[in-house]
Amino acid sequence: MKCRKFLIKFFIIFYFLFSQSNAFEIVRDTELEQFTDDIISLLLQSNNLESEDLKIYFVKSDQVNAFVTGGQNIFINTELILTANDYREYAAVLAHELAHILGGHIFNTSIEISNLSNKALPIYLLGIIGMIAGATDAGIAGVMVGQASVSDNFSYYSRTQEASADQAAVKLLCNNGINGKFLMEFLKKIENVNESFALDENNYRSTHPLVQNRVGWINSSLENYNDCDYNTDKIFQKKFDLLKAKLHGFTHPHYETEAVYNSTDDVDLYATAVSNYFQGNHKKSIENMKRLIKKHPSNPFYNELLGEIYFANNDYESATFYHEAAINNIDKVNDLYYMIMGNYLLTFEETNKLTEAILNLKKSLLINSENAYAWYLLSRAYAQTGSISLANYATAERYFLIGERELSYEFAVKALKQIEENSPEWYRSNDLIEILQKEVSKR
Numbered sequence: 001m002k003c004r005k006f007l008i009k010f011f012i013i014f015y016f017l018f019s020q021s022n023a024f025e026i027v028r029d030t031e032l033e034q035f036t037d038d039i040i041s042l043l044l045q046s047n048n049l050e051s052e053d054l055k056i057y058f059v060k061s062d063q064v065n066a067f068v069t070g071g072q073n074i075f076i077n078t079e080l081i082l083t084a085n086d087y088r089e090y091a092a093v094l095a096h097e098l099a100h101i102l103g104g105h106i107f108n109t110s111i112e113i114s115n116l117s118n119k120a121l122p123i124y125l126l127g128i129i130g131m132i133a134g135a136t137d138a139g140i141a142g143v144m145v146g147q148a149s150v151s152d153n154f155s156y157y158s159r160t161q162e163a164s165a166d167q168a169a170v171k172l173l174c175n176n177g178i179n180g181k182f183l184m185e186f187l188k189k190i191e192n193v194n195e196s197f198a199l200d201e202n203n204y205r206s207t208h209p210l211v212q213n214r215v216g217w218i219n220s221s222l223e224n225y226n227d228c229d230y231n232t233d234k235i236f237q238k239k240f241d242l243l244k245a246k247l248h249g250f251t252h253p254h255y256e257t258e259a260v261y262n263s264t265d266d267v268d269l270y271a272t273a274v275s276n277y278f279q280g281n282h283k284k285s286i287e288n289m290k291r292l293i294k295k296h297p298s299n300p301f302y303n304e305l306l307g308e309i310y311f312a313n314n315d316y317e318s319a320t321f322y323h324e325a326a327i328n329n330i331d332k333v334n335d336l337y338y339m340i341m342g343n344y345l346l347t348f349e350e351t352n353k354l355t356e357a358i359l360n361l362k363k364s365l366l367i368n369s370e371n372a373y374a375w376y377l378l379s380r381a382y383a384q385t386g387s388i389s390l391a392n393y394a395t396a397e398r399y400f401l402i403g404e405r406e407l408s409y410e411f412a413v414k415a416l417k418q419i420e421e422n423s424p425e426w427y428r429s430n431d432l433i434e435i436l437q438k439e440v441s442k443r
């Protein structure tokens with residue numbers, strides 16, 4: 001890969017090499033986030049750590065990888081999920097990473113992920129087309145690149161920590177009804193992947209415990225748990241297959257998805273609907289999604305995708321109709337769903353729809369105040385309803401999040417001139433100004 005020395009191997013064990021600074025793309029998607037959260041919550045049942053304490057980032061990448069940084073950030077590559085056949089393999093990877101966090105393991109060298117919470121805007125798996133179209137100002141265009149960068153250094157855990165993470169992973173799996181053998185299954189599978197990607201330098205084997213050793217310590221742990229032989233959870237597996245179908249359609253070439261997912265069962269229809277959508281063949285996607293929704297009307301993700309396709313085709317009524325069904329059927333509402341709804345509603349001219357858009361965007365920000373794109377949409381919504389000072393305030397928040405301190409200060413000052421005194425936005429604008437002034441005085 002030319003100048004990039006992307007290390008192309010897998011590392012359930014943390015092994016991560018980025019030479020210089022390499023950018024990568026963060027993906028956000030409700031189905032992906034919720035499935036992962038469900039597994040993590042299951043694994044953490046008997047621990048003090050809550051899934052909310054963790055930050056999980058999904059990286060769009062064709063390399064199989066997963067790693068932890070900065071204490072509680074877990075990074076998972078999309079291809080890792082696609083490589084797992086069974087959801088328990090994915091659960092095993094998560095368990096291993098969680099074990100590093102629970103064990104308080106520290107890398108031998110430091111690794112720094114920069115720009116994650118500020119300059120980076122994630123790629124939204126869905127909802128992106130309308131968003132790019134709406135992003136007319138230069139400020140937002142500059143941050144639409146869903147990238148974060150990782151600076152230098154090669155980091156790894158010690159062999160002892162790896163052994164202990166494997167053992168703790170087996171414990172997490174077996175104590176929570178998931179067959180721990182899938183950790184081994186996945187390692188073996190990855191070993192083959194690694195061989196085909198073997199690079200000349202910084203070989204995985206030269207710095208990490210051999211998989212055969214790991215198998216040894218995993219086996220000895222399994223013996224402590226009566227073989228840890230639990231049945232599969234069919235509902236989880238079906239959800240996982242659907243999630244993979246979507247990811248495949250999103251990250252692999254169209255012809256590949258069509259070749260792999262070539263029947264008319266749910267999973268295949270879903271994969272090809274996603275793939276055709278990104279391919280621009282919306283008629284086919286709509287056809288597939290209608291079939292799926294007819295069979296499973298309460299699947300939020302099907303409704304979300306169909307809404308998105310309609311939105312891309314400027315059918316805003318249908319877009320909001322299906323997206324509302326998605327919101328009504330999701331187990332846990334999240335910032336993305338409200339943000340997307342806000343975005344859809346912004347396309348209407350009527351005041352009542354704009355008011356609704358503002359309500360949805362506020363809900364989104366209440367759940368996740370660090371969603372810079374929701375702030376951007378909120379500023380547009382305020383501007384469209386003539387509330388310029390509130391639009392300035394929302395813009396100040398967005399600039400603050402993306403690290404544009406001077407612009408943030410400027411907009412907060414502008415907002416304060418007209419904003420209603422003692423309103424929450426008034427207080428927050430004052431706070432922003434204070435924070436930013438302190439920063440300047442520290443320089």
Ligand SMILES: [Zn+2]
Nearest residue numbers: 012013014165
């Ligand atoms: Zn590890």
